[in-house]
Amino acid sequence: xxxxxxxxxxxxxxxxxxxxxxxxxxxxxxxxxxxxxxxxxxxxxxxxxxxxxxxxxxxxxxxxxxxxxxxxxxxxxxxxxxxxxxxxxxxxxxxxxxxxxxxxxxxxxxxxx
Amino acid sequence: xxxxxxxxxxxxxxxxxxxxxxxxxxxxxxxxxxxxxxxxxxxxxxxxxxxxxxxxxxxxxxxxxxxxxxxxxxxxxxxxxxxxxxxxxxxxxxxxxxxxxxxxxxxxxxxxxxxxxxxxxxxxxxxxxxxxxxxxxxxxxxxxxxxxxxxxxxxxxxxxxxxxxxxxxxxxxxxxxxxxxxxxxxxxxxxxxxxxxxxxxxxxxxxxxxxxxxxxxxxxxxxxxxxxxxxxxxxxxxxxxxxxxxxxxxxxxxxxxxxxxxxxxxxxxxxxxxxxxxxxxxxxxxxxxxxxxxxxxxxxxxxxxxxxxxxxxxxxxxxxxxxxxxxxxxxxxxxxxxxxxxxxxxxxxxxxxxxxxxxxxxxxxxxxxxxxxxxxxxxxxxxxxxxxxxxxxxxxxxxxxxxxxxxxxxxxxxxxxxxxxxxxxxxxxxxxxxxxxxxxxxxxxxxxxxxxxxxxxxxxxxxxxxxxxxxxxxxxxxxxxxxxxxxxxxxxxxxxxxxxxxxxxxxxxxxxxxxxxxxxxxxxxxxxxxxxxxxxxxxxxxxxxxxxxxxxxxxxxxxxxxxxxxxxxxxxxxxxxxxxxxxxxxxxxxxxxxxxxxxxxxxxxxxxxxxxxxxxxxxxxxxxxxxxxxxxxxxxxxxxxxxxxxxxxxxxxxxxxxxxxxxxxxxxxxxxxxxxxxxxxxxxxxxxxxxxxxxxxxxxxxxxxxxxxxxxxxxxxxxxxxxxxxxxxxxxxxxxxxxxxxxxxxxxxxxxxxxxxxxxxxxxxxxxxxxxxxxxxxxxxxxxxxxxxxxxxxxxxxxxxxxxxxxxxxxx
Ligand code: SRM
Ligand SMILES: Cc1cc2nc3c(=O)[nH]c(=O)nc-3n(C[C@H](O)[C@H](O)[C@H](O)COP(=O)(O)OP(=O)(O)OC[C@H]3O[C@@H](n4cnc5c(N)ncnc54)[C@H](O)[C@@H]3O)c2cc1C
Ligand code: SF4
Ligand code: FES
Numbered sequence: 047x048x049x050x051x052x053x054x055x056x057x058x059x060x061x062x063x064x065x066x067x068x069x070x071x072x073x074x075x076x077x078x079x080x081x082x083x084x085x086x087x088x089x090x091x092x093x094x095x096x097x098x099x100x101x102x103x104x105x106x107x108x109x110x111x112x113x114x115x116x117x118x119x120x121x122x123x124x125x126x127x128x129x130x131x132x133x134x135x136x137x138x139x140x141x142x143x144x145x146x147x148x149x150x151x152x153x154x155x156x157x158x159x
Numbered sequence: 160x161x162x163x164x165x166x167x168x169x170x171x172x173x174x175x176x177x178x179x180x181x182x183x184x185x186x187x188x189x190x191x192x193x194x195x196x197x198x199x200x201x202x203x204x205x206x207x208x209x210x211x212x213x214x215x216x217x218x219x220x221x222x223x224x225x226x227x228x229x230x231x232x233x234x235x236x237x238x239x240x241x242x243x244x245x246x247x248x249x250x251x252x253x254x255x256x257x258x259x260x261x262x263x264x265x266x267x268x269x270x271x272x273x274x275x276x277x278x279x280x281x282x283x284x285x286x287x288x289x290x291x292x293x294x295x296x297x298x299x300x301x302x303x304x305x306x307x308x309x310x311x312x313x314x315x316x317x318x319x320x321x322x323x324x325x326x327x328x329x330x331x332x333x334x335x336x337x338x339x340x341x342x343x344x345x346x347x348x349x350x351x352x353x354x355x356x357x358x359x360x361x362x363x364x365x366x367x368x369x370x371x372x373x374x375x376x377x378x379x380x381x382x383x384x385x386x387x388x389x390x391x392x393x394x395x396x397x398x399x400x401x402x403x404x405x406x407x408x409x410x411x412x413x414x415x416x417x418x419x420x421x422x423x424x425x426x427x428x429x430x431x432x433x434x435x436x437x438x439x440x441x442x443x444x445x446x447x448x449x450x451x452x453x454x455x456x457x458x459x460x461x462x463x464x465x466x467x468x469x470x471x472x473x474x475x476x477x478x479x480x481x482x483x484x485x486x487x488x489x490x491x492x493x494x495x496x497x498x499x500x501x502x503x504x505x506x507x508x509x510x511x512x513x514x515x516x517x518x519x520x521x522x523x524x525x526x527x528x529x530x531x532x533x534x535x536x537x538x539x540x541x542x543x544x545x546x547x548x549x550x551x552x553x554x555x556x557x558x559x560x561x562x563x564x565x566x567x568x569x570x571x572x573x574x575x576x577x578x579x580x581x582x583x584x585x586x587x588x589x590x591x592x593x594x595x596x597x598x599x600x601x602x603x604x605x606x607x608x609x610x611x612x613x614x615x616x617x618x619x620x621x622x623x624x625x626x627x628x629x630x631x632x633x634x635x636x637x638x639x640x641x642x643x644x645x646x647x648x649x650x651x652x653x654x655x656x657x658x659x660x661x662x663x664x665x666x667x668x669x670x671x672x673x674x675x676x677x678x679x680x681x682x683x684x685x686x687x688x689x690x691x692x693x694x695x696x697x698x699x700x701x702x703x704x705x706x707x708x709x710x711x712x713x714x715x716x717x718x719x720x721x722x723x724x725x726x727x728x729x730x731x732x733x734x735x736x737x738x739x740x741x742x743x744x745x746x747x748x749x750x751x752x753x754x755x756x757x758x759x760x761x762x763x764x765x766x767x768x769x770x771x772x773x774x775x776x777x778x779x780x781x782x783x784x785x786x787x788x789x790x791x792x793x794x795x796x797x798x799x800x801x802x803x804x805x806x807x808x809x810x811x812x813x814x815x816x817x818x819x820x821x822x823x824x825x826x827x828x829x830x831x832x833x834x835x836x837x838x839x840x841x842x843x844x845x846x847x848x849x850x851x852x853x854x855x856x857x858x859x860x861x862x863x864x865x866x867x868x869x870x871x872x873x874x875x876x877x878x879x880x881x882x883x884x885x886x887x888x889x890x891x892x893x894x895x896x897x898x899x900x901x902x903x904x905x906x907x908x909x910x911x912x913x914x915x916x917x918x919x920x921x922x923x924x925x926x927x928x929x930x931x932x933x934x935x936x937x938x939x940x941x942x943x944x945x946x947x948x949x950x951x952x953x954x955x956x957x958x959x960x961x962x963x964x965x966x967x968x969x970x971x
Contacts, residue, residue, distance in 0.1 A: 060970060062968040062970070076968045076970060078970045082966075109724075113684045113685060114681055155970075
């Protein structure tokens with residue numbers, strides 16, 4: 047676990063770890079002042095980040111099964127798209143997205159400090 | 160009320176097979192209330208579709224799939240089924256039939272439908288263990304039990320049955336040789352040219368074919384070792400299948416003094432020489448002819464029902480039979496006089512590159528014989544012309560190219576057929592009747608058509624045509640019946656097909672399964688991935704590397720997720736028994752980690768609720784240190800084995816149920832299952848451990864242990880079915896393990912034992928566990944083998960891995 051210091055300004059790209067710290071088809075969480083953020087790594091090594099709360103009843107999406115570019119919430123099975131954070135029809139609602147990118151194998155997350 | 164109903168007539172059916180039961184159906188449809196019916200069957204179960212034993216042998220279907228009438232069918236119609244008891248005598252004067260176990264039933268009308276027996280060649284060694292016929296499910300089971308990899312099988316007989324047996328055994332991994340007495344295979348259905356193509360195809364599939372092979376002796380001391388031919392050759396064999404023909408089964412009829420020649424003699428109404436006795440099926444001889452395919456037998460069923468119920472005056476006139484071979488990937492159709500004679504002409508078409516051969520035999524411009532090899536799609540169209548005797552003079556040029564060309568109409572397949580054309584040969588159902596039923600009842604699925612008309616319900620080879628008719632007639636309403644329910648939306652295949660492919664194609668990872676079976680999604684979904692992970696783990700206990708990312712969170716975290724995202728932790732308490740040390744360790748853990756709730760579960764153990772993800776490894780370490788392991792309260796796995804106090808303390812206890820429960824739990828803990836699995840052991844029939852609503856319940860009695868299976872206390876309460884009684888604790892363990900393994904190997908993922916048993920029938924489970932000793936021991940051995948790999952405490956394995964349970968980072 048690494049603890050990072052807040053930089054200047056409100057929104058910054060922060061290095062939260064290496065892509066290989068996240069299992070393929072899995073997720074890890076980043077604790078922030080505004081709650082946990084789930085960082086997902088898909089089978090094709092794409093990276094996504096969402097607030098770790100399902101739009102249904104707040105289930106921890108980081109604990110769901112990741113398939114394609116989606117995650118199935120562990121509590122009641124809603125399927126949430128990783129790219130937009132939105133539930134697949136017929137369910138409605140979106141988890142908040144968090145900007146994320148990869149640089150030289152490092153995961154950079156844009157979070158408010 | 161004191162009205163006295165007239166006494167119903169008593170009908171006894173001897174022979175619970177395809178012809179007999181079909182005749183019952185025909186009788187019930189004409190006169191549902193006329194008879195009190197008793198059925199004697201030598202085989203120990205309801206009726207099944209014997210034709211489909213070939214796909215069962217080949218692993219393409221399971222026995223449960225081919226059962227057509229289970230015990231519930233008989234019960235619902237008030238029919239007494241005496242399964243597993245052969246009738247050994249008929250007293251015609253007293254009108255009584257007696258069974259081998261002493262059951263006697265009087266009759267007013269007796270129906271004989273005893274079928275036929277495989278011809279066992281009268282050569283030395285024919286009685287050795289390892290020599291089997293191919294007639295019933297017991298034969299198939301004998302073959303499968305012998306099927307070790309690399310086993311050598313010799314099939315004697317290169318006819319329909321022999322080749323289906325050879326194909327099935329080869330699919331199961333045996334090295335197969337077919338010995339055929341004649342020069343060419345299936346000489347009663349194929350002309351030499353197509354027989355040669357068939358032989359080449361079989362050889363290409365690794366099946367050795369020896370023609371003009373005259374079996375002289377079967378060699379071996381206490382089991383078959385080889386087959387010796389008249390020319391001195393010896394072919395090594397671990398199994399010999401006799402498929403050299405069938406002989407009507409008439410021992411009983413003959414002993415009762417009924418007139419018989421090759422078969423029981425019947426008149427046009429299927430009545431024997433005794434007016435109170437009728438006969439149908441392969442046991443009969445009608446005008447010098449005996450029968451070996453179902454189509455004429457199902458015609459007999461109708462005529463015989465007309466006669467028995469007096470519904471109509473009809474006469475049996477067998478039609479021309481047509482044959483198809485049920486060997487996957489070999490398309491073959493044959494009917495009529497396909498060899499021709501001096502007064503016939505032949506049209507022959509050959510396309511060796513495509514492996515197609517067609518031979519049409521005409522007499523005076525009318526079709527009298529057909530052989531289609533490699534492309535039999537137009538079989539029904541030709542057969543219709545053959546049966547109706549159409550004058551084909553104007554169509555001869557294009558005839559061999561099928562309906563698309565003959566007569567110049569650009570129509571093809573089933574659309575080209577007239578309404579009178581027979582689509583389903585087995586059940587004699589015409590195109591017109593199918594279309595009529597679709598229109599009248601608004602049918603939209605294949606299953607509905609099968610139920611209404613019986614078309615495609617026997618050998619299944621006309622399924623494509625029935626579906627084409629549905630598509631056309633029902634249009635948009637047609638639901639392309641996935642013959643089975645797909646596992647999930649990522650695939651067309653059902654659970655069984657996926658499992659069979661994993662085993663047979665030796666697929667050993669989730670991506671390999673998805674590639675080989677053409678998954679529609681790149682990496683599956685939350686429904687199929689856990690199922691595949693389980694199926695792989697069950698099939699390859701030693702080899703498969705579990706995929707944590709394909710498991711539901713609880714099984715990945717080895718704890719139950721709660722609605723607030725914390726977890727609950729349940730250590731195993733063997734048989735519900737605990738100690739001061741364990742309780743003290745739990746108390747310490749609760750205080751140390753400030754766990755908010757401690758609760759006694761409904762499963763006789765203790766639940767600590769509200770543990771955070773980060774705390775899990777440390778909680779486990781502390782519990783492990785006190786000797787406790789994971790209780791798998793979170794898994795599709797063995798959960799609890801509840802027990803009562805039993806004979807150690809209880810004044811009513813008959814056996815030590817607590818120790819028995821602990822022994823079972825020690826044997827079975829850690830095993831992954833299709834769904835959660837709960838057991839219980841009670842010390843007497845008062846059943847304080849509630850064993851009769853468990854997946855497997857053991858109830859002690861004075862004389863031993865009663866085993867019960869398939870109970871459920873959840874959403875839909877179901878009491879168990881009694882499996883059997885056993886006498887020693889060792890037997891309890893063996894039967895339990897075998898039952899759990901059967902469930903592990905055959906139930907669908909997320910199917911608990913209760914719905915599984917309702918699907919396959921308790922009779923099936925009884926047969927596999929209680930009646931088949933060898934099979935049971937094999938299941939028991941496979942369970943123990945898989946336990947060698949499964950019994951590792953997941954907590955101990957993961958307790959050191961704090962990092963994986965922690966946040967990736969904290970942004971302050
Ligand atoms: C803890 C416990 C309740 C308790 O406090 O007593 C419990 C708790 C849950 N049960 Fe249960 N069941 C518990 C005993 C039972 C029993 C009684 C028994 O085991 O003797 C039953 C009825 C018996 C049976 O299964 O046939 C039972 C029938 C169910 C069902 C319905 C299953 C069914 O086939 O109909 C579910 C739903 C499911 O599994 O899909 C369920 C599901 C659940 C889940 C896992 C719900 C979930 O998915 O989160 C609950 C987890 C809570 C947790 O995190 O601990 N629980 N549950 C019991 C744990 C027993 C143990 O020591 O392992
Ligand atoms: C592997 C295989 C594949 C086949 N494939 C095809 C095919 O593709 N197409 C086709 O048309 N046909 C096929 N057949 C043939 C078809 O299955 C038979 O024609 C049909 O089953 C005969 O029906 P039956 O009722 O006369 O006899 P069975 O179905 O054999 O029924 C007779 C029953 O009577 C019982 N019995 C016998 N004696 C007694 C007694 N004394 N007391 C009580 N019970 C008794 C027997 O145990 C048996 O269960 C196949 C057969 C086999 C074995
Ligand atoms: S009955 Fe079982 S599933 Fe329902 S609330 Fe209670 S513990 Fe949860
Ligand atoms: S909280 Fe995610 S599905 Fe209910």
